[in-house]
Amino acid sequence: QLQLQESGPGLVKPSETLSLTCTVSGGSISTDSFYWGWIRQPPGKGLEYIGIIYYSGITYYNPSLKSRATISVDTSKKQFSLKLSSVTAADTAVYYCAAHFLVAGYFSIDYWGQGSLVTVSS
Amino acid sequence: QSALTQPRSVSGSPGQSVTISCTGTRSDVGTYDYVSWYQQHPGKAPKVMIYAVNKRPSGVPDRFSGSKSGNTASLTISGLQAEDEADYFCCSYAGFYIFVFGGGTKLTVL
Numbered sequence: 001q002l003q004l005q006e007s008g009p010g011l012v013k014p015s016e017t018l019s020l021t022c023t024v025s026g027g028s029i030s031t032d033s034f035y036w037g038w039i040r041q042p043p044g045k046g047l048e049y050i051g052i053i054y055y056s057g058i059t060y061y062n063p064s065l066k067s068r069a070t071i072s073v074d075t076s077k078k079q080f081s082l083k084l085s086s087v088t089a090a091d092t093a094v095y096y097c098a099a100h101f102l103v104a105g106y107f108s109i110d111y112w113g114q115g116s117l118v119t120v121s122s
Numbered sequence: 123q124s125a126l127t128q129p130r131s132v133s134g135s136p137g138q139s140v141t142i143s144c145t146g147t148r149s150d151v152g153t154y155d156y157v158s159w160y161q162q163h164p165g166k167a168p169k170v171m172i173y174a175v176n177k178r179p180s181g182v183p184d185r186f187s188g189s190k191s192g193n194t195a196s197l198t199i200s201g202l203q204a205e206d207e208a209d210y211f212c213c214s215y216a217g218f219y220i221f222v223f224g225g226g227t228k229l230t231v232l
Contacts, residue, residue, distance in 0.1 A: 046223055046224065046225040047160075047211050049213075049223060052219060060218065060219035096168075102219070105174060106174060107156035107158065107173065107174060107215050109158065109168070109213070110170060110179075112167035113167065114167055115167055
């Protein structure tokens with residue numbers, strides 16, 4: 001059973017860069033079936049897809065965040081990370097890391113971290 | 123990609139059935155049979171209830187079912203139970219490894 005856990009600062013100043021890391025346990029990060037991704041949820045609002053990464057390093061991003069988001073992977077540490085630059089108050093959200101099972105006939109987000117609240121404020 | 127459109131809230135009494143709609147476009151729901159539904163209880167991470175329009179993961183009760191017609195997908199919960207009270211989000215594949223979510227629907231069990 002895969003487990004994912006987010007870590008990183010809970011408070012970021014406006015215009016700075018938000019950085020979060022997700023640690024994967026209970027399975028391999030270098031697997032053919034899963035893509036590793038980030039999803040966020042502003043307080044009281046819906047979910048927003050940020051992007052995903054394959055263990056080889058290939059990335060795909062939400063076009064609306066592509067210019068500010070960078071997702072990377074460190075297979076030796078079984079971790080993947082998110083950096084979001086030039087943050088504003090609108091980036092305040094619970095950030096989830098998740099495992100996307102992107103196999104033909106499936107395409108579901110099967111495992112989620114507990115979520116990490118990041119507040120953008122001076 | 124614009125968010126998929128869901129009703130903000132639905133309600134039903136125990137034992138009844140409710141249906142939550144999720145309307146997208148030809149670019150997402152209308153083209154791909156990769157609509158999934160997620161249940162989220164307050165303060166908890168989402169949990170997949172339906173994937174690929176109408177498939178249930180192991181462990182999800184068969185009271186939960188999904189369907190799709192044109193650009194609109196639907197989640198039906200029959201035999202409502204108190205524990206079903208939660209927020210429900212739909213998600214559709216939109217091509218090029220991009221996904222789009224709905225705004226979420228709050229289900230109240232009366």
